[in-house]
Each structure stands twice: as structure tokens, then as C-alpha cells.
Amino acid sequence: xxxxxxxxxxxxxxxxxxxxxxxxxxxxxxxxxxxxxxxxxxxxxxxxxxxxxxxxxxxxxxxxxxxxxxxxxxxxxxxxxxxxxxxxxxxxxxxxxxxxxxxxxxxxxxxxxxxxxxxxxxxxxxxxxxxxxxxxxxxxxxxxxxxxxxxxxxxxxxxxxxxxxxxxxxxxxxxxxxxxxxxxxxxxxxxxxxxxxxxxxxxxxxxxxxxxxxxxxxxxxxxxxxxxxxxxxxxxxxxxxxxxxxxxxxxxxxxxxxxxxxxxxxxxxxxxxx
Numbered sequence: 001x002x003x004x005x006x007x008x009x010x011x012x013x014x015x016x017x018x019x020x021x022x023x024x025x026x027x028x029x030x031x032x033x034x035x036x037x038x039x040x041x042x043x044x045x046x047x048x049x050x051x052x053x054x055x056x057x058x059x060x061x062x063x064x065x066x067x068x069x070x071x072x073x074x075x076x077x078x079x080x081x082x083x084x085x086x087x088x089x090x091x092x093x094x095x096x097x098x099x100x101x102x103x104x105x106x107x108x109x110x111x112x113x114x115x116x117x118x119x120x121x122x123x124x125x126x127x128x129x130x131x132x133x134x135x136x137x138x139x140x141x142x143x144x145x146x147x148x149x150x151x152x153x154x155x156x157x158x159x160x161x162x163x164x165x166x167x168x169x170x171x172x173x174x175x176x177x178x179x180x181x182x183x184x185x186x187x188x189x190x191x192x193x194x195x196x197x198x199x200x201x202x203x204x205x206x207x208x209x210x211x212x213x214x215x216x217x218x219x220x221x222x223x224x225x226x227x228x229x230x231x232x233x234x235x236x237x238x239x240x241x242x243x244x245x246x247x248x249x250x251x252x253x254x255x256x257x258x259x260x261x262x263x264x265x266x267x268x269x270x271x272x273x274x
Contacts, residue, residue, distance in 0.1 A: 002268065003260035005221040006248050007044040007079075007200065008037040010241040012227030013056035013087045022240050023226055025050045027069035034080075035073045036242040041249035043265045044079040045070065046108060046223065056087045058094060060101035067104060079262050081106035081139065086113045092120050096127045099136070106137040108168065111147050115154075125159040132161050137272050139166045139200070143173065145187040152194035162272050164197040168223065171203040171211055179205030182214040189218060198269055202228050208244075209233040213251045221260070221268075224248045 010033045015023045024033040027049075034045050047070070049062040063082050070080055082104045084095040092114050099107045115124045131138050142148045151167070154160050169188045171180035180203035187193060200221040203211035208229040212222035224244045232238050232247055249259050260268070 001219070001257060003258040003264045004216040004252050005043040005200070005260040005265040005268070006041050006245055006252075007046050007081070007221070007223040007225075008033075008042045008241050008245050009046040009202065009223050009225035009227035010034075010037070011048050011050075011225075013048045013050075013083070013085055015226060016054040020226055020230055020237075024241075025054055027066040030066055031069040031073040033241050034070045034078055036240065037245045038074050038078050040242045040245035041259045042078060042245045043260045043262045044081055044106070046081045046083060046225070046227070048083050048085070048227075056085070056089060058084065058086075058090050058098045060098055063098065063102045063104065067102070077262050079106055079137075079265055080104060081108055081137075083108050084114070085110060092116070092123065096123060099127065100130060103134055103136060106139065107131070108139045108141055110141040110143075111151055112143060115150075121154065121159055125154075125161070128159075128165075129161050132272075137166065137269050138162070139168050141168045141170060142188070143170045145190070145193050148188060148194045148196070164271050166198040166200070166269050166272055167196045168200045168202060169215075169220075171201060172205075177205075179207055180211050181207055182211050185211065185215060185218070198272070204228050206231045206233075206235055209247055209251050212248060213255060216252055216257055217255060221265075222248060222252075 011023050024030045049057050049066050051057045067080050084099050171184035172178045200223055201215035202223040225241050230237050238244050
């Protein structure tokens, strides 16, 4: 079986130090976290940037500063993925603009945010065309199987310029007390659901590790970290993102799977950049 890539999502756009003192918010903190998670087994970091007050931000210079700090700490041994997440603050045009201004190695794109209706379809297609030309690897975020069906329909209509676009299946939503379960993955993998070659999973709550291990066994890649969960498999609170990555690596090894490096991940998504 192919190596499983572990991505770490260390901060998200919501959590602050009051939620967990180890949530990294600044470029320097994200660089330290990146190095720790690389050592623990991560192949990619999914990074959010913040305003001075800790609130969610989409800003090209803030992303450049963060990418520079992480790169100084880890070189090219991690894929650095930025988010275009709106979090209710940014329009699709603003989301597209920050990706193009930064031109990162990789960027996540929530389908329902960037294409809330048919009027945004052409602009989304243009963004993906630009990403392909500039060799920026997309990851399209799908919150339920309806999102997957919609993406497949856009692809069928020629609006997705990638044969195998990487996708992220989100098991559950950002709600109080949310706990994802491995069975939440089943609708995405049902025989009548669209099939995507390169898929990853993230999950919420105490069963995060069970969810991502199930995904790995079924051929997917995985994402862990404070953005979605702070609990270790035994139910105790993780003291760091590194601890969650290490737990994921241990779980993968325990079922006979190998952990991917950043180079493995780049090779696996090469068709999304060619």
C-alpha cells in the first residue's frame, strides 16, 4: 500500500491561547510547531495566519512571513499549505486573491465557500487553471457527499482542470462537542459516490485517531491537529500538535502502514501540478 501522508493543522482560524496554550498563532510559533511535527512524522502543515488580536486573517504578507519562518525551520521537508478559508469574513473574490498573491506550494479551497452558487463557477475554474499553470497544488475541501457530487459535476462539465484533484473529506462540522466517528467516512466511499484518487480525512473529537486510521487503511491520507481536535486516543488532552502527529504515526505503524515524507506527498500529487 502507498505511504500515508500525515498533515498537521495546528491552529485553524478559531482557537486561541485561551482554548489551548500551545495553539501556535505567530510565524515564529508556527515555525517551531512545524519542526516538531516534522520530527514526529508530518509531511505537510496546513497553516492559518492571524491578526494581532488572534482573529482569523487572509493576508498575503502575513502568509509570506509565515511561509518564510516555516521554511527557515524545516527547509523543503514539509509541504506548506495555506488556507483560503473565509470563516464568514471574506468573499470568494478575496479568497481567490490571497491564493494568487501568495502563490504558495499548496492551498486548501472549500468548495461551498468559493462556489456558493453558479455565479462563482467560472471564477473558480479560472483560479484552478491559474493554480495548474503556476504549479500550486489544490486541496478541495468537501464537507459532505453532496459537496463531492457537486465537484464531480463541475469536473464533468470541464470546469476542473485536474484529472485527479486532491480532496479533503471533513467528517463532521465545527460544532460544540462534535465527535466524528469512523462510520462518517462511509457516505464518501459508497459505491454510488464520486471516487477521487487522492483523498484525505480530518475528524473531530476523541475518535479522531480511529477515523484517520480507518481512512489510512482504506487508501486515504490523514490530517490531525488542534484545528479539529485536542484529544489523544486515550481521551487525555494533548499537550502539543506534535503529540497528535506522533499518535497518528504510531497508529499507522501499528496496522502495518508506512508514513509518507513530503517528497512522497509531492510525487502523489504531481498530476495536480502538471
